[in-house]
Amino acid sequence: MKVLIVSATPFELAPLMKLLESQGVPREQSIFYGLLEIQTLITGVGSTATAFALGHTFAKQKFDLAIQAGIGGAFDPEVRLGTVFNVVSEQFGDLGVEEADGSFTDVFELELVQGAAPPFTEGKLLNPAGEAGFLPSAKGLTVNKVHGSGKSIAAIRKKYDADIESMEGAAFFYACLLASQPFLELRSISNHVEPRNRENWDLPKAIDELNKTLIELLDTIKSQL
Template identity: 40%
Template sequence: MKILLVAATNAEISLLTEHFGLSGAALMKTEKFDILVTGVGMTATAFSLGKHLSNRYNLVLNLGIAGSFDTSIPLGTVLNVVEDDFSELGAEDQGQFLPIEELGFGKSSYHAYNNLLHPSISALKKVKGITVNTVHGSSGSIESIKNRLHPVTESMEGAAVLYCCEEAGIPCLQIRSISNYVEPRNRESWKIGLAIKNLNEWAIGFLTNS
């Protein structure tokens, strides 16, 4: 099985690339898997995947860190994001948000379709995420998005990867580790190092045993 591993930044997969002796370039190739570092955000992710995604890959694995709206999930927890929404894709109608589905111009929700039964995947909690251009950092906007979409995670790339995979008809998997809670911005409480460590350890195990 040939895998395309997709990450926004080299920093998020630094332990993995070091483990496999890879260079940290934007595109790294091995016999079993390739790694594509897209840059941050859904636009950069979609552009990079548009250039490199093809049916020579049997699976796309999106790795990254994320914020969690659920404070009962410990920081550093690795999660399987099985559904992801472009949360801002739509229109405002006074105080109401109209998703693109209601406007008749497409859809905003995508799923990670695959038939993987790997035990390291089965062990992960399945959650719903949202993909944003602006990460939430105020109480009002956080409560609003929680009430509207009930997400667990927040990233800036996830739904773009799932969208590209759906369009290309390629199985996909989105695995994210929680680096912080979605709250009024408080960098002192973030655990980015822990999240990266746990994410990379999971990914190394998966790639080694797949």
């Protein structure tokens, strides 16, 4: 089985890479972890970099599964930092225009993009695989500028029904859906979407829990080969 593991930055996958370096067998572009063939792709931050990197990769190779693994912010302040979610849907949260009154109108409301035009479903990007029983599911919102003020957070929460915020998720869904590539997005919560305060973040815990979950998933797949 051939798996592509995608992340925006190398530090988000550092624990996994340490494991693969010690237990995997490198062969050309891949690392063999038992009978599981793994490739990693560091796309860079944001939707543009992610879309280009995935388009370039999918034009040359097909995978049995693509997994995006990264960190994100939770809109619900009760969500524990380090919780890992299976993201089952994604939306672009800032693709559109700002109106004169400061409100936001997205490209679907403007009818610049049809909400039912593939790969969209009512303006959303959905994972056909649906929920994975081993993780809680979440709805993702992808933005170029993460929200950091009370006013903008209130506005975006009113407009979109989303659980977590990231900068790459929708681009990953978009590329995988258009390429007919089976996929899974894992997001570990590093912070709450609140008035910006980096002291409240816990990146080490989020990355640790993300990689524990990712390694557990790979071990499960490996054991079934």
